[in-house]
Amino acid sequence: MPDVSDFILKLQRRRIEGSHATARQTAELLRSVISQTRMPYTNQAAALLDAVRAVGEQLIAANPVELAVGNIVRRVLHIIREEDLSSSAVSFEGLMISEKSDDEDDADHKGGPVLSAAAVAAAARSTLRPRSLQTLLEDGPLPAAPSKSSSAGDSEGKSKSDKSAVGKRLKHSVIEAINLLIEEIDDCYEDISEQAVEHIHQNEVILTLGRSKTVKEFLYAAKQKNRSFRVFVAEGAPRYQGHVLAKELIQKGLETTVITDSAIFAMISRVNMVIVGAHAIMANGGVIAPVGMNMLALAAQRHAVPFVVVAGSHKLCPLYPHNPEVLLNELKSPSDLIDFGEFSDCMDFGAHGGAPLMHVVNPTFDYVPPNLVSLFITDTGGHNAAHMYKLIADYYSADDLVIKRKSTSSN
Amino acid sequence: MDLRRPNRPVIGPKVRQVGFVTPDSAAATSSSSIPAVSAAAATSAGSPPSSLSPVMIPPPRHPSTEMSNPHFHPVGSYNPSEQILGSPPALSPSRSSRFDADGSDFGGDDDESVALSGVGGGMTPKSSLLMRQPVTKTAPLVSETHKRDSNVSKGKGDGPSAAPKEKLTKAERRATQEAQRAAKAAAKEAAAAGGAPSVSKQPKPATKPATQQKKDVPSGSGPLQPLAPSGSIEKKQGKKEVAAPHPRMQFDDMTKVGKLKKRAVVNQSEARNRVELFRHLPQYEHGTQLPDLELKFFQLDLIHPSVYQVGLQFLSDKISGGNARCIAMLLAFKEVIQDYTTPPEKTLTRDLGAKVGSCVSFLIECRPLSVSMGNAIRFLKNRISSLPHNLSDKEAKSRLQSDIDRFINEKIIIASKAIVEHGVSKIRDGDVLLTYGSPSVVESIFAYAHGIKKNFRVVVVDSRPKHEGQGLLRRLVERGIHCTYTHLNAVSYVMHEVTRVFLGASSVLSNGTVYSRVGTACVAMVAHAFRVPVLVCCEAYKFHERVQLDSICSNELGDPDAISKVSGRKNLNYLDGWAQNENIQLLNLKYDATPSDYVSVLVTEQGMLPPTSVPVIIREYGIERLWT
Secondary structure, eight states: OHHHHHHHHHHHTTOSOSHHHHHHHHHHHHHHHHHHSOOOSSOHHHHHHHHHHHHHHHHHHHOTTOHHHHHHHHHHHHHHHHHHHHHHHHHHHHHHHHTOOSSSOHHHHHHTTTSOHHHHHHHHHHHHSOOOHHHHHHHTHHHHSOOHHHHHHHHTTOOTHHHHHHHHHHHHHHHHHHHHHHHHHHHHHHHHHTTHHHHOOTTOEEEEESOOHHHHHHHHHHHHTTOOOEEEEEOOTTTTHHHHHHHHHHHTTOEEEEEOGGGHHHHHTTOSEEEEEOSEEOTTSOEEEETTHHHHHHHHHHTTOOEEEEOOGGGBOOSOOSSHHHHTOOBOOGGGTSOTTTTGGGOOSSSGGGOOSEEEOOBOEEEEOGGGOOEEEETTEEEOGGGHHHHHHHHSOGGGSOSTHHHHHHO | OTTTOTTSOTTOHHHHHHHSOOHHHHHHTOOSOHHHHHHHHHHSOOOOGGGSOTTOOSOOSOHHHHSSOTTHHHHHHSOHHHHHHHSOOOOOHHHHHHHHHTTTSSOTTTHHHHHHHTOOOSSOHHHHHHHHHHHHHHOTTGGGSOHHHHHHSSOOTTOOOHHHHHHOOHHHHHHHHHHHHHHHHHHHHHHHHSOGGGSOOOOOOOOOHHHHHTTOHHHHHTTTOSSOTTGGGTOOOOTTOOOOOOTTOOTTOHHHHHHHHHHOOSOOOBOSSOOGGGTTSOOBOOSSHHHHHHHGGGTOTTSOHHHHHHHHHHHTTSSOSHHHHHHHHHHHHHHHHHTOOOOTTOOHHHHHHHHHHHHHHHHHHHSOOOHHHHHHHHHHHHHHHTSOTTOOHHHHHHHHHHHHHHIIIIIIIIHHHHHHHHHHTTOOTTEEEEEESOOHHHHHHHHHHHHTTOOEEEEEEEOTTTOHHHHHHHHHHHHTOEEEEEEGGGHHHHGGGOOEEEEEOSEEETTSOEEEETTHHHHHHHHHHTTOOEEEEOOGGGEESOOOSSSSSSOOBOOTHHHHSOTTOTTOOTTTTTTTOTTEEEEOBOEEEEOGGGOSEEEETTEEEOGGGHHHIIIIIIHHHHHO
């Protein structure tokens, strides 16, 4: 598929920047992958899952640091599983009536003929999703009132030819759900910034680092509600995106002060709140964020300034980080720090066994441990760092956490 | 200066407006009348230098004021307004009235520009000259009280005290302004007949019309009068209080700022958008002072050329770093002492003290003193005042010079050697040492450790805007030391591998706070979080008995434009053209205060101490004894 290789190339070359853009394009790509997948007569969900997984694996490998890709792939897998369940619940009901057994999927075998379709669906659903209050409530009414309306239509008189219709319906509903997902990704700014007024009061002094569109929208929203507050923007070396943010903020009439990153510690004592964006939020509540954020978080902790992370739900990553400073990081070109050729006279490759005396380190990301984060604001509301794993569990199914497993086992 | 007025609402919209010059001002700049103006100012003789209270040894107003040129005096002592008129040729008419009014009090609209410029310019420059004369004559000394009220009537001297004026409403102020203008116009006509030009001030070298356009009108005015052209408008306080500006002067105290401005040699214009929190610090426009000061070279005869040179080097950042600045200053003072001859009927101790004081105030204008320099100056003044009276000039001078040499040697050079020895003992083979910026002592520790074949690696952390670390990196690499270079934000990435952090300090305060290059606190904090020991290397002469809790109450502000321009990254020009926007403020802090709990050990020539021992060192040894 040309789209896929094209996208992979872009990811590899880091042409796509920002988790929002990546997430959106990944979702669109997966949607087209699904629509192009040929549906077999049997085990359609598994076919879709395989197709998505195969593409997802390549995408993740293309840029392992861009966690949003993996997040979206897992979200899509989760969507397929959910849609499959609801349709299988329907079809299973039909099958029970027509006494045709087997062939759908594992849920059938597990559930056995004894169970009602609804019960099977509920059981499968609960395996798909870990128990939470939400799933409990959702599942509660299910057995009592199985979705009759849709099932009534298909249940009677299904022949084999219907299976393709079922497959089409599955594909169709998955694509529908992915469209919803894309919409959700696009709308996350609005959902997050709606909460701005709850967190920003009059005359507040807010510090942010670098540039994040989410933060910008968040501040805009507060400004629109006629809150007047001041913003300190740390410029965020080496990309200096803070300058861009400052420019955008002053265009909206916000009082903005640009400070160097080195002045963060000096200024933090006069700041009421730190609001930053994130690159990804890990399942333990840790944050992968632009470089410098850990320093800022430590300074905020020192002065007991709330450290608030705003991020859309596509940045929620179901993985637990291990040594994230190194493993989830990316070292960029030294030219950001030192001009090309500037130190060439010091680079004597003849001496010291050819190893240069000088190294330049230019990492892209920082890891902020969960204990430094006061609050996460996502499109579903505010959350504590300790609650993130639960929130994340709502979006992903446990089976998808490791997408690579198949290929590694085959290797 | 208006901004700094205490009574003002902190963030008044007025202030904002002040920042920008009205367009018309530029037009007005053409100054044909400059010489004439200056002449007028000169007419009234200033109060004699004797007016200083003898008690205050420290530098009286700038030497220039006391200068031999008789015409200058009037300016200093006089109404600032007069000076103003004389100096800057170009004023927009709208502002003109301001000068009389003491700039700040007047309408909120353009007052800042006025204050900055120091131009009193309701009238065309010429007119201002003319009118000025009558004023000067009527109330030469008194003029310092508010002119504004008096202006209406001719006699300015008898103006009401400042307090009442502040209470005026805007409308009232307008009215007064109008009245003043009228009065001036009348006055000028009257004066025109009189020979204003008789006393010519120094020719002004070159006004810079261009600069005036931006609201830094003052720069234009500056060149003319060495005395204190720009600031003069502000406050007319008695000349008598001429004490040298305290290093920790609060720049939001309008009276003091006014006084300071009057004395100022260096022409500073206020930064455009000053950062609210730092109103108490001088926030000047950078880049204009240097050419300005260069132009004034031949007028500032009372400043010794070596001091002048050092001042220029400070201003242009050619010399930076606590030790380097301190040594440069002391060497300059040595030459001052060398060339000094006691004037007749004066005593060396007193006159030389005042002389040094005036040099110091010049240096302060170029760049605020570091604590180390402050301590060195205290040492020198101590020495001067404790000279026995029966010494001959020659003996006294040679004694002072050897004192200075001894100070440089013992307190700085030998002290750093001792620190190097202490510091090296903490470097083990295989260590990864991190440093930030370019501390001179730390550099020599690394060099020495490398020299004795210790095997270690250095991580140089750098930050904007000065990138001092690159210089250090280059020197270390040239010595053959393995280095890793990174920027401050990445410090938590590199901190994993680091085993020791060596930091320099500009000063260590008696509560253990380390006052140092901005960003040091961040590095120390991250090191603390990663459980890496932090060694702060600092000579004991940099200790100071004052205390500080944050980095805001006392600090130094650098050039705000350095923030918006990223050196070496031409594609990063997001803020081009936006620096003028009234909503944006660019903050370029130079120092920060590292809390003492981040510091594991303080390496000084007295040994390795916990930071809590600083007050002990200061008290037990006596800070004075530390210097002597």
